[in-house]
Amino acid sequence: MSSQLKIKEFKELYASIAVIGILAILSYGRILFLHNIFEDDNCWLLSVYASNNLSEFLNTGFIELRRVPQGTFLYYFLKLHKTTDNAYWIWQSIILLIQIASPIFLYLFAKNLFKGKQPLAFLIACSLIIYPIDTTISVISNIGYRIGMMLSLISFYLTVKALTDNIRWTFLILALVFSGISSYIFIEGTIAFEPARFAIIGYYFYKKGVKPKPLIKKSLAIWSPFFILFIPLIIYKLIFKPYGIYDGMYSFSLSFVLDLQMQMRLLRMLLLHNWYELSKNFSSFITFWTILSGISAIVIAYLFFRWLSSFYNEGLRIIKKGENSLFLMLKENITSISFAFVIGVIFIIPPILMYELAGRVPIFGVNSRHGIVLQFGYSILLGSLLHVLYKTSYTIRSKFKEMRKLIIIFIGLGVFYNNINLDLYFDSSQKQKQFWQIFTKQISLLPEKATFFMDIKTDDVNPYSVNTDTSYDLELIINLLYARNKDPKFFRRYVVMAPDELQSIEKNIKKSIYSFERLSHWGKDNINLNEMITVVYTNKKLLTNSEALLHQQNVSESHDPSFYPLRYKLKEFY
Numbered sequence: 001m002s003s004q005l006k007i008k009e010f011k012e013l014y015a016s017i018a019v020i021g022i023l024a025i026l027s028y029g030r031i032l033f034l035h036n037i038f039e040d041d042n043c044w045l046l047s048v049y050a051s052n053n054l055s056e057f058l059n060t061g062f063i064e065l066r067r068v069p070q071g072t073f074l075y076y077f078l079k080l081h082k083t084t085d086n087a088y089w090i091w092q093s094i095i096l097l098i099q100i101a102s103p104i105f106l107y108l109f110a111k112n113l114f115k116g117k118q119p120l121a122f123l124i125a126c127s128l129i130i131y132p133i134d135t136t137i138s139v140i141s142n143i144g145y146r147i148g149m150m151l152s153l154i155s156f157y158l159t160v161k162a163l164t165d166n167i168r169w170t171f172l173i174l175a176l177v178f179s180g181i182s183s184y185i186f187i188e189g190t191i192a193f194e195p196a197r198f199a200i201i202g203y204y205f206y207k208k209g210v211k212p213k214p215l216i217k218k219s220l221a222i223w224s225p226f227f228i229l230f231i232p233l234i235i236y237k238l239i240f241k242p243y244g245i246y247d248g249m250y251s252f253s254l255s256f257v258l259d260l261q262m263q264m265r266l267l268r269m270l271l272l273h274n275w276y277e278l279s280k281n282f283s284s285f286i287t288f289w290t291i292l293s294g295i296s297a298i299v300i301a302y303l304f305f306r307w308l309s310s311f312y313n314e315g316l317r318i319i320k321k322g323e324n325s326l327f328l329m330l331k332e333n334i335t336s337i338s339f340a341f342v343i344g345v346i347f348i349i350p351p352i353l354m355y356e357l358a359g360r361v362p363i364f365g366v367n368s369r370h371g372i373v374l375q376f377g378y379s380i381l382l383g384s385l386l387h388v389l390y391k392t393s394y395t396i397r398s399k400f401k402e403m404r405k406l407i408i409i410f411i412g413l414g415v416f417y418n419n420i421n422l423d424l425y426f427d428s429s430q431k432q433k434q435f436w437q438i439f440t441k442q443i444s445l446l447p448e449k450a451t452f453f454m455d456i457k458t459d460d461v462n463p464y465s466v467n468t469d470t471s472y473d474l475e476l477i478i479n480l481l482y483a484r485n486k487d488p489k490f491f492r493r494y495v496v497m498a499p500d501e502l503q504s505i506e507k508n509i510k511k512s513i514y515s516f517e518r519l520s521h522w523g524k525d526n527i528n529l530n531e532m533i534t535v536v537y538t539n540k541k542l543l544t545n546s547e548a549l550l551h552q553q554n555v556s557e558s559h560d561p562s563f564y565p566l567r568y569k570l571k572e573f574y
Contacts (some may be wrong), residue, residue: 012118012308013111017104019304020125023411024100026293026300027129027418028137031096034422035088035572036429038464040141041078042472046479047521048078049566050492060521064244066237069185070144077143081569091140099137102150103128106379109157113200114340119308119390123407124340124383130414133362133371133378135274137418138425145372148186152193152376155179159197163204167222180229188237189373191230192350196377198223199346203339245519266352269362269371270378275413277364277463278420284461285423294416301411305390305404340384347377364463386410428464433572436477438542439535440574446482450533451495451525457538474498481573483566495525497532 037045043061051057054075062071080087107125114120136142155178162171182190202219210218242248268276351373355362362371389403435456454474458465475496483491497518515528534545567574 015304015307016107016111016118016122016125019300020103020107020122020129021100022300023126023129023297023415024103025096026297027415028096028099028422030289030293030419030422030426031138032089032092034092034138034425034429036138036425036432037140037476038425038428039136039139039473041139042474042476043521044074044141045078045081046472046476046492048075048082049476049479050488050522051075052488056488061245065242065246066240070187073144073185074141078141085569091143095137095140095143095146098143098146098150099129102146102153105150105153105157106376109153109160110340110380110383112157112160113343114337117337117340117387120337120340120383120387122308123386123390124380126411126414127379127382127386128375130411130418131272131274131378131382132418133269133274133374134368135278135364135421136369137421139369142369144186145369148182148190149372149375151178151182151186152190155182156193156197156200159200163201172222172225176225176229179226183230184233187373188233189351189354191233192354192373193347193376194223194226194230195350196343196346197226199343245521262356265363266356269364269368270374274364274368275417278417278424280461282420282423285427286420287423287426290416290419290423293419294412297415298408298412301408305408337384337387340380340387344377344380344384347380348374349377351377424462424464427462428458431458431462431465432473432477434540435537435542436481436570436573438537438540439478440481442542443544446478446494449493451497451527451531452478452535453497453499453532454535455499455537456535477570477573480566480570481564483564486565492522495527497527 047057047060051060054072057075058068058071062068062074065071077091080090084090103125106128107121110121110124111118134142134145155175158171158175158178162168162175179190198219201222202215205215205218355370355373362368362374386407390407392403435458452474456474475492475494478494478496479492482494484493485491501518515526515530518525518527536543
């Protein structure tokens, strides 16, 4: 390779990585300023504060869920909230770095796999950024999924790097290590990527001209360590099922696979359904920064593609009369990247089947996290489609040059919608703080111990609003705000029930029974309906059935920092 060609490749490499990094920052950078927790974060952080050690924390759900390694990591990660005042900055910085690194490693993987198709690799990496199936970016406890995906991307990049003229066994060993860490510690679902790894290894030998029979033999020889690595994990998951509060979760069932409605829901998810959901009343939440980020992404993408076109000296191909058919051009370009489509399908089908058989199909909102393992294959498929349109715009008459502009706008829309997603989290955070500010202002003191029924209505339009679906969104905060002692055994003095929970319980108990047991992450909670303090919040007004809590005199000691020693952790909540 000539020195000029090397310089040219280095320029293309670093320019692509730089643009990918900028697009990721434009998409997710504002997360650094989101200092709040959502959804499952409440449950697991509550468990951290209520546990004396790792063992007690694991017994709040991870042992029952059969995910001890994941729980161990999460315990020390979330424990930062107890040990430092900079937990949010650390958490969000790590999440942002993962969101930047993942598409970069996907780009490096695609660049090495689909040689000679630099725009394809770039568009595949962009697809990972601009259309995340998983929209739970701000849920800190989901970081394990994201780390697992990033490690898998690194593993596949190393695998492709190993497949040169002479197999580089060092890279393969490292790929094995990263893949093992990903599946055993962070997210078991990445096991479903292994058929794609086998296909990639097989394609390597195919390109070398190896005949089918020895091709399969050689491919199996290289791939077999990965297969052997995961046998213990597969056996363990098949034999040992979740129990306790998680009994029945991830149970094998064909019902989801045969459920046409569920299949249509999944298909909608893959057809930009998240954008549709985020478009609902987004004008109520959209911010200046969201608009600016989308426009900036369009400008950057335009400049990059303009540079890339001149860089590779691409021009319109002269088409003879009669050949000017969009269909023919699309067919030609699809054929040229057929391997990319095949690999994308192999990456996406096994994870879909695995999650469907386990009854965990991703849908918009909190359960979209189950779709993170679909993102690898989906990005390759979407990127391949965008690449077909990109190449077609150079091979047909000038009127179709607008396709390039559409691709650029599509990238901008992706960044725009990622920021709308963050806007919704910011809005939810603000409403959550507003509720607790009113609560702490109106109620200075709480009894030594109490059970609450909280009916919180904020904004039904925002899917991330703290409403009535779960008590965990409320239980952690009230215990932090009114904690009289840092000792874990005194921490969970306040238990909260939400309307949805109470309704589900009422169906299973007689009306004459006013006390019952509720199975929670911390064992059985004894609930007495007669002693329950009801709190109703609507239109920024708080009502309660307990006169003792209302219109209290200002208690000076309650404003003493030592009186509520954990309240400083939530400076904006009171």
